[in-house]
Amino acid sequence: MNRRDFVSRVVLGGAAAACTNFGASVSAAPAPGSFKFRFIGLMGFVERKDHSFLVATPGQHHHMVHIPFLMARKDSPLAKVLGMTPAPRVVPAAFDTELEGSRPADFVYRSLANTSIDVISGPNDQVINEASQMAHLASIAPGKRLRGNLERWATATISLRGGRIENSSAHPDAGKEWSFGSHKQVLTDAVNYRNLAGSTTTIRLTSGADVQTVTVDAAQAAELWMISSAAMNDRMNDPVMLIHSQLLFDFLVDATPVLATCPTATGREVPTTELPFAVPTSASNGIIASEAAAPPLVEFCFICDILLGGKPS
Secondary structure, three states, X not given: OOOOOOOOOOOOOOOOOOOOOOOOOOOOOOOOOOEEXXXXXXXXXXXXXXXXXXXXXXXXXXXXXXXXXXXXXXXXXXXXXXXXXXXXXXXXXXXXXXXXXXXXXXXXXXXXXXXXXXXXXXXXXXXXXXXXXOEEHHHHOOOOOOOOOHHHHOOEEEEEEEOEEEEEOOOOOOOOEEEEOOEEEEXXXXXXXXXXXXXXXXXXXXXXXXXXXXXXXXXXXXXXXXXXXXXXXXXXXXXXXXXXXXXXXXXXXXXXXXXXXXXXXXXXXXXXXOOOOOOOOOOOOOOOOOOXXXXXXXXXXXXXXXXXXXXXX
16 A cells, blocks of 8 residues: 555534624635645644654543544635535634634534544655644653554544644743653644645545545645644643643553643633534534533643654754
8 A cells, every 4th residue: 555545434524504703804814825734732743754744633531532623714625625514603713812803604624533634745755843842752751652553542643744844822821831840841732734835735535435635736825724622521720730631641652641830821711612523423414513612711732742853953
C-alpha cells in the first residue's frame, strides 16, 4: 500500500438547523495562494522518521472525553467537498479567540470521530517545524516511548506531509510559561499548518471505500479548523492547574501524568455554546447529537509534541 493511502471509518454529521445570526461579519479571508489548517485543543503532534507529522486526538479515556471535529466557512469549496453541515447553537468564538465577533451562521462542521485525513502540500514529505510552544513530552516524561499502537487508540488522526507548522494561540493563557514539575516552558493551545508559497495542497478523507478528496490550488485561498474540545461534563474551572492534561500522558506514552501549572493563568469566559457531535452519531442517519450549553469556562487545552530530534529551535 502506498504510504499516503489509508483506510478508515468516519462518522458523518447530518443536516441541522442553521446557527443563529449574531455578531459582526466574519474576519477577513486568507490571502490568495495561502492554505491554513488551524489545530486547536488537546492533541499530540508526532514527528515521523521522514519528518512528516501524525496528529492524533485522544477521544475518550479514563472517563474524560474530547470531541474532535472539523470547522470551515460556510459555502467554501472545502466545506462543500468534505460534506460539512451547520450545527445549531455552536459558537466558533468559544473555541478560538481569533473568531471573536464572527457570526456563528457563517461556519459548518464535520465530526472526526474514527476518521483519518491525509494532507499533502508540495513535493516533499518533510514538514518545516517552527512550532516551539507545544508541550515537549520527551522532556516532561523522559525515557518514555511512544505507543506503538497509537493509531488504534486515537479517535482521529491527520497526516501532514510538506508545508510548515507554526506557533499560534486560541486562548489568552497561551504564550505563558507553564510548569510540569521541574520542566518549564511556554505553551500554546493552537498550531497553524500552512502550505509553502506556490505549493498545491491535497486533502483526502476516507470512509471505508468512500473517498473524498479536495485540492487547493497554489493560487487559491482556503482555511480549515481542526478542534479537539473537552465534553461539557469534563471541563475544569481551575485556570492555574490543568487537571485533564493527564489524558495526553495516558494516551501517547502510558506515563505517569505530570499536570501543568501556571500561577499567572487567568482563564477565559467564553460565549455560551454547544459542542458539535458531543455524543457519537450514526453514519447511517447522520443526526447531530444534542448537547447542553456550556457555562463560562477557564479551560486551556494545550497541544503536545513528540519530536525525533528534540525541541525545535
